[in-house]
Amino acid sequence: MAVHVALDAMGSDRGLGEMVSGAILALQESDSIEITILGDKDQILAALSRHPKFENIHIIPTTQVIAMEDSPFEAIRRKKDSSIVVAFEKLKQGKFDAVVSPGNSGAVLAAGLKYLGRLKGISRPGIAGLYPTMKGPVVMMDVGANVDCRPQHLYHFGIMASAFFSVMFDKALPRVGLLSIGEEGGKGNSLVRKTHHLLKDSSLHFIGNVEGRDTFQGDVDVIVCDGFVGNVCLKLSEGLAEAIFSMLKDEISKTFKAKMGYLLARDAFAQFRKRVDYAEYGGAPLLGLNGTGIICHGRSNALAIKNGLLVAAELIRKNVNDHIRHLLEVSQQTGDGSEEVRPLSQPGEIA
Amino acid sequence: MAVHVALDAMGSDRGLGEMVSGAILALQESDSIEITILGDKDQILAALSRHPKFENIHIIPTTQVIAMEDSPFEAIRRKKDSSIVVAFEKLKQGKFDAVVSPGNSGAVLAAGLKYLGRLKGISRPGIAGLYPTMKGPVVMMDVGANVDCRPQHLYHFGIMASAFFSVMFDKALPRVGLLSIGEEGGKGNSLVRKTHHLLKDSSLHFIGNVEGRDTFQGDVDVIVCDGFVGNVCLKLSEGLAEAIFSMLKDEISKTFKAKMGYLLARDAFAQFRKRVDYAEYGGAPLLGLNGTGIICHGRSNALAIKNGLLVAAELIRKNVNDHIRHLLEVSQQTGDGSEEVRPLSQPGEIA
Numbered sequence: 001m002a003v004h005v006a007l008d009a010m011g012s013d014r015g016l017g018e019m020v021s022g023a024i025l026a027l028q029e030s031d032s033i034e035i036t037i038l039g040d041k042d043q044i045l046a047a048l049s050r051h052p053k054f055e056n057i058h059i060i061p062t063t064q065v066i067a068m069e070d071s072p073f074e075a076i077r078r079k080k081d082s083s084i085v086v087a088f089e090k091l092k093q094g095k096f097d098a099v100v101s102p103g104n105s106g107a108v109l110a111a112g113l114k115y116l117g118r119l120k121g122i123s124r125p126g127i128a129g130l131y132p133t134m135k136g137p138v139v140m141m142d143v144g145a146n147v148d149c150r151p152q153h154l155y156h157f158g159i160m161a162s163a164f165f166s167v168m169f170d171k172a173l174p175r176v177g178l179l180s181i182g183e184e185g186g187k188g189n190s191l192v193r194k195t196h197h198l199l200k201d202s203s204l205h206f207i208g209n210v211e212g213r214d215t216f217q218g219d220v221d222v223i224v225c226d227g228f229v230g231n232v233c234l235k236l237s238e239g240l241a242e243a244i245f246s247m248l249k250d251e252i253s254k255t256f257k258a259k260m261g262y263l264l265a266r267d268a269f270a271q272f273r274k275r276v277d278y279a280e281y282g283g284a285p286l287l288g289l290n291g292t293g294i295i296c297h298g299r300s301n302a303l304a305i306k307n308g309l310l311v312a313a314e315l316i317r318k319n320v321n322d323h324i325r326h327l328l329e330v331s332q333q334t335g336d337g338s339e340e341v342r343p344l345s346q347p348g349e350i351a
Numbered sequence: 352m353a354v355h356v357a358l359d360a361m362g363s364d365r366g367l368g369e370m371v372s373g374a375i376l377a378l379q380e381s382d383s384i385e386i387t388i389l390g391d392k393d394q395i396l397a398a399l400s401r402h403p404k405f406e407n408i409h410i411i412p413t414t415q416v417i418a419m420e421d422s423p424f425e426a427i428r429r430k431k432d433s434s435i436v437v438a439f440e441k442l443k444q445g446k447f448d449a450v451v452s453p454g455n456s457g458a459v460l461a462a463g464l465k466y467l468g469r470l471k472g473i474s475r476p477g478i479a480g481l482y483p484t485m486k487g488p489v490v491m492m493d494v495g496a497n498v499d500c501r502p503q504h505l506y507h508f509g510i511m512a513s514a515f516f517s518v519m520f521d522k523a524l525p526r527v528g529l530l531s532i533g534e535e536g537g538k539g540n541s542l543v544r545k546t547h548h549l550l551k552d553s554s555l556h557f558i559g560n561v562e563g564r565d566t567f568q569g570d571v572d573v574i575v576c577d578g579f580v581g582n583v584c585l586k587l588s589e590g591l592a593e594a595i596f597s598m599l600k601d602e603i604s605k606t607f608k609a610k611m612g613y614l615l616a617r618d619a620f621a622q623f624r625k626r627v628d629y630a631e632y633g634g635a636p637l638l639g640l641n642g643t644g645i646i647c648h649g650r651s652n653a654l655a656i657k658n659g660l661l662v663a664a665e666l667i668r669k670n671v672n673d674h675i676r677h678l679l680e681v682s683q684q685t686g687d688g689s690e691e692v693r694p695l696s697q698p699g700e701i702a
Contacts (some may be wrong), residue, residue, distance in 0.1 A: 148540050181579060190499050209362065232563045233583065236563030239568070246617070255616075258615060258619035261617070265609040265612030266608060266612070268599070
């Protein structure tokens with residue numbers, strides 16, 4: 001049976017046309033996906049008319065748009081007919097199985113929490129970011145949903161990210177590392193030192209603290225951190241990669257010989273860029289909701305949207321939330337999360 | 352008058368010979384520096400015998416070594432005749448003007464605090480890391496000394512790093528940014544939101560929050576963060592840069608054409624690597640002490656040590672500590688730091 005995924009077409013920096021192209025690419029690649037696009041009807045129809053026809057595509061017209069700079073809580077309260085709000089409302093009603101959005105990630109999280117609620121036992125939903133490394137992908141969680149965390153939250157990020165990694169890459173016991181500034185358990189800030197004990201006593205395959213430089217070595221599958229640190233790492237990595245290429249280009253353009261050399265080597269550069277392109281990874285799942293949501297980069301192109309849609313379908317097909325529940329159950333530290341019912345009352349908590 | 356700098360020759364991953372070579376390079380470059388090398392006398396003499404003779408070089412023999420994995424507080428208490436402890440003891444006695452060490456940074460900080468104490472008004476000394484960016488250097492502080500911080504500490508990091516940047520790069524009002532996960536003052540974790548107000552009301556040239564991706568753009572001179580986040584960023588950047596080069600090399604080696612291209616472009620690669628080489632920056636000053644200490648990377652080569660020694664001399668010559676005192680005075684938030692006399696009782700506080 002086809003998995004039915006909703007696509008919020010309104011929040012992207014690259015415009016609605018690119019979102020629609022992403023949906024078409026997903027339908028071309030998989031015949032077991034059905035897609036509903038939410039957004040401005042006329043624009044969606046116009047964009048669709050430039051592609052071959054597909055039966056598995058639907059439209060839900062919406063009239064409002066939540067902007068990147070909108071305050072998440074106010075926006076989902078005030079903009080009831082926005083693509084993000086309607087998407088989660090209809091997901092709750094069972095109209096589809098998952099939501100994919102490149103829009104305001106705080107609003108996606110707030111709408112997810114409001115309409116779907118949290119998975120039982122999970123204290124805080126978070127965003128799981130996928131990175132390329134020298135050997136394979138690594139999941140970092142949280143990369144921006146929770147900026148002030150307690151050890152229990154980080155412990156749950158470890159569980160959720162492990163379940164996600166298992167499902168996506170067919171690995172029964174992903175290696176879980178705790179992001180810190182030294183390998184010994186006593187190293188790190190107060191939050192990390194307390195979390196270390198929780199993870200050590202859990203049923204996860206905890207390999208101990210990892211440092212920033214281990215992130216890209218590929219010797220760890222899941223990296224646990226709070227959403228402030230995770231988001232800083234995410235943006236630092238993007239910025240550094242851009243800066244390195246820009247400085248390298250600068251040096252190469254200084255001599256004719258180097259320019260010639262670059263021309264010969266440029267396929268290798270292109271291959272490399274493909275290998276580290278975020279678009280290949282297709283968005284970051286919002287884990288811990290009683291339902292499935294994927295947050296795509298605001299700059300997502302069609303390829304990234306396609307991959308986001310396919311990842312959403314995969315998570316549904318493989319029941320990632322059942323895996324999370326199972327891991328919570330087998331673990332000894334199964335908190336019921338009840339001490340943390342506060343559903344994101346502080347706007348500063350969302351990146 | 353020559354500035355007299357002490358060099359701890361025992362803590363480096365690359366061995367004592369490389370440290371001694373660094374001292375010789377510094378003496379070759381500057382005739383207003385005098386250097387005392389602390390460490391194993393026989394080894395130092397053997398290393399010196401391989402270089403031309405200089406008058407401005409001295410030896411203080413020490414018999415103990417603080418290892419990278421030693422607990423800082425225990426080590427400086429137990430290893431009284433280690434190069435790090437003797438260096439700060441003699442600095443306190445006025446035998447020289449500054450200490451440069453590539454050893455256990457926690458022990459350097461602990462010894463600095465024990466023998467020199469804090470600058471009046473500074474709540475916590477911290478480590479100021481210099482990064483290359485697309486336009487020029489940026490100072491990030493703290494990069495590892497204080498993992499659990501209060502707003503007042505971050506505020507003082509801003510003051511100290513500004514004074515350091517002014518002195519090193521002759522810029523009267525360095526642009527100070529606060530590392531966060533969104534530009535608006537309300538974005539970030541609780542620590543960052545509170546610090547934002549302190550910096551905004553200060554006499555520093557505060558340009559607001561900056562994000563990870565701004566770090567390498569060169570549009571900010573000083574980036575303020577806690578030592579946990581700063582240390583994660585430092586190691587993540589190192590790891591990512593290494594991973595990018597390694598993956599690129601991997602792609603380039605796959606085809607003959609690309610290999611030829613690389614050979615033609617390799618001078619550009621070398622230029623680029625020189626531009627971003629940490630060794631060009633020569634170590635991270637430990638600011639906030641009542642004296643001057645420079646922490647060099649454990650993997651420092653002779654070039655990095657030379658630059659560390661010259662930076663130390665520059666800080667003395669330009670009275671960086673007077674600049675810090677001055678900035679503290681003109682600022683409205685001049686805390687006297689007295690609420691934080693706790694001199695690093697927790698080992699986990701040091702990276």
